[in-house]
Amino acid sequence: MLTVKDLHKSYQVGKTTYEVLKGVSLTVEKGEFVAVMGPSGSGKTTLLNCISCYIPIDSGEITLGEKQLADLSEDALAKVRNRQLGFVFQDFLLLDGLTVRENILLPAIIGGTVTSQTEARADQLCDVFGITAIRDKYPAEISGGEKQRCAVARALINHPLLILADEPTGNLDSKSSRAVIRSFEQAKASLEATIFMVTHDSFAASFCDRVVILRDGGVWRTLEKGSTDRAAFQDALLDAIRDMGKE
Numbered sequence: 001m002l003t004v005k006d007l008h009k010s011y012q013v014g015k016t017t018y019e020v021l022k023g024v025s026l027t028v029e030k031g032e033f034v035a036v037m038g039p040s041g042s043g044k045t046t047l048l049n050c051i052s053c054y055i056p057i058d059s060g061e062i063t064l065g066e067k068q069l070a071d072l073s074e075d076a077l078a079k080v081r082n083r084q085l086g087f088v089f090q091d092f093l094l095l096d097g098l099t100v101r102e103n104i105l106l107p108a109i110i111g112g113t114v115t116s117q118t119e120a121r122a123d124q125l126c127d128v129f130g131i132t133a134i135r136d137k138y139p140a141e142i143s144g145g146e147k148q149r150c151a152v153a154r155a156l157i158n159h160p161l162l163i164l165a166d167e168p169t170g171n172l173d174s175k176s177s178r179a180v181i182r183s184f185e186q187a188k189a190s191l192e193a194t195i196f197m198v199t200h201d202s203f204a205a206s207f208c209d210r211v212v213i214l215r216d217g218g219v220w221r222t223l224e225k226g227s228t229d230r231a232a233f234q235d236a237l238l239d240a241i242r243d244m245g246k247e
């Protein structure tokens, strides 16, 4: 589904080059829920921005489905972003002047692909995420958890190959965080969604199938959940993060 191979990315600031990603490789299989963790500045958002093609890479390969992203033209990349990737941001980025249902339809409106099927999909997503009763409300009239569920529904409207989520629980209290994670789990179970999430939150990450920990520009460790229960997996994540501090 997603393969990242030997990805290098640096930023040039004045005359200095800062190497941020120094050969990151990872894969995400269809239907997997994978988290990326790591200390502040370890390159998590940079990795996400490379996968979303928002910033150019120095070298390496990113393959989404069958497509090598570096080979695509700007137009083709815009289509990949709009149709094959779904985005969930920390600040939801809902448009205030649109209702919940219209916000969910937004990627289809932008892509010019609104049909009766997309409208039915929006209604199905409202149903899956328990926001049917508020679908005609505006963002100012709903809670933080409802906003985030709306944002997850919007990310799924075009049946994307992959959902990219940057700190989706970052601004939420624990109840709303749980609701967001539940919505990802629902998206995975009911809609076979594939999710790649950057997070600092070991609680959120403990619901994932796999957690990739970045450090010093590379993959430091990958933890598989397997049959471990959620609480034990969170303990393992916290242990790993503590170990990293000792090395």
Ligand SMILES: Nc1ncnc2c1ncn2[C@@H]1O[C@H](COP(=O)(O)OP(=O)(O)OP(=O)(O)O)[C@@H](O)[C@H]1O
Pocket: 011, 012, 013, 018, 020, 038, 039, 040, 041, 042, 043, 044, 045, 046, 047
């Ligand atoms: N546009 C840019 N120009 C120069 N340096 C940048 C730029 N964007 C990020 N950086 C630097 O690259 C490094 C990695 O940043 P990045 O945002 O990917 O880290 P992160 O792991 O997501 O951090 P955090 O957990 O704090 O959000 C940091 O040292 C940051 O200062």
